Amino acid sequence: xxxxxxxxxxxxxxxxxxxxxxxxxxxxxxxxxxxxxxxxxxxxxxxxxxxxxxxxxxxxxxxxxxxxxxxxxxxxxxxxxxxxxxxxxxxxxxxxxxxxxxxxxxxxxxxxxxxxxxxxxxxxxxxxxxxxxxxxxxxxxxxxxxxxxxxxxxxxxxxxxxxxxxxxxxxxxxxxxxxxxxxxxxxxxxxxxxxxxxxxxxxxxxxxxxxxxxxxxxxxxxxxxxxxxxxx
Numbered sequence: 001x002x003x004x005x006x007x008x009x010x011x012x013x014x015x016x017x018x019x020x021x022x023x024x025x026x027x028x029x030x031x032x033x034x035x036x037x038x039x040x041x042x043x044x045x046x047x048x049x050x051x052x053x054x055x056x057x058x059x060x061x062x063x064x065x066x067x068x069x070x071x072x073x074x075x076x077x078x079x080x081x082x083x084x085x086x087x088x089x090x091x092x093x094x095x096x097x098x099x100x101x102x103x104x105x106x107x108x109x110x111x112x113x114x115x116x117x118x119x120x121x122x123x124x125x126x127x128x129x130x131x132x133x134x135x136x137x138x139x140x141x142x143x144x145x146x147x148x149x150x151x152x153x154x155x156x157x158x159x160x161x162x163x164x165x166x167x168x169x170x171x172x173x174x175x176x177x178x179x180x181x182x183x184x185x186x187x188x189x190x191x192x193x194x195x196x197x198x199x200x201x202x203x204x205x206x207x208x209x210x211x212x213x214x215x216x217x218x219x220x221x222x223x224x225x226x227x228x229x230x231x232x
Contacts (some may be wrong), residue, residue: 013048017056020046023097025065025076035073036066099223102175103216105168106152110199110215112159114208121158122204128154129196136193149176151196158203190225192218 021042024030036042039050039057046053057074060066067075113121128151135144149172156168195218202210 013052014055014059017042017046017048017052018059021056021060022065030076032076032078035075038073096223098171098175099219101171103219103223105164105171106155106215106219107212109152109156109159109161109164109168110203110211111208112161112164113155114203114206114211116160117158117203117206121154122200124154125151125158125200125203129193129200132196133193145176155199155203190221192221195221 021030021036025032030036037045039053042053043050057066057068061068061074064077067077069075128147132144132147132151135141135147152175153165153168153172156165159165195214199211199214199218202214
């Protein structure tokens, strides 16, 4: 387990330690009922203090994912995977994991939106893009991100699939955090404005394949920007 953990950066250390430990539980590296590495071992691998590890463990124990046994160590709870809600899990998801999930979700919502959109949906998408452009031009990056997230949520709604729209609504919590992360990085500056407009055009003309391909390209560019932002 310790070899697959990497030193956290750019986010709250405690939150990142929580994310790393939870990731290992989700992936089955840390097995329910088994003891996790000691505070010292985790601290050495992650490059953080024992205090940081201890705070993260307290949070995970409160969530029901870990159990601290005095004098014996800390164990993964047997029922850990089912204890946390979807939005809580997404809030702690590693940034690049978010994009791995986002790709198929965005492609499918774009394809379905192209097949089922209404004139009102298309009009709203164009309005959001115009608002996004104004905010970006004014240097209001976080507000622009909020509009961008609403743009993609509107595409999900246009899919006319209620379950998919609900999943995307929960997913948008993590999506906003990763987009803000990229927007605040001075090194990353890829402009995807044209692709956003191309996506709306494909949806407007009912081009399912074109909408899916454009959505995929947008995700690829954003993911590459995020990788650059996360590079020490």
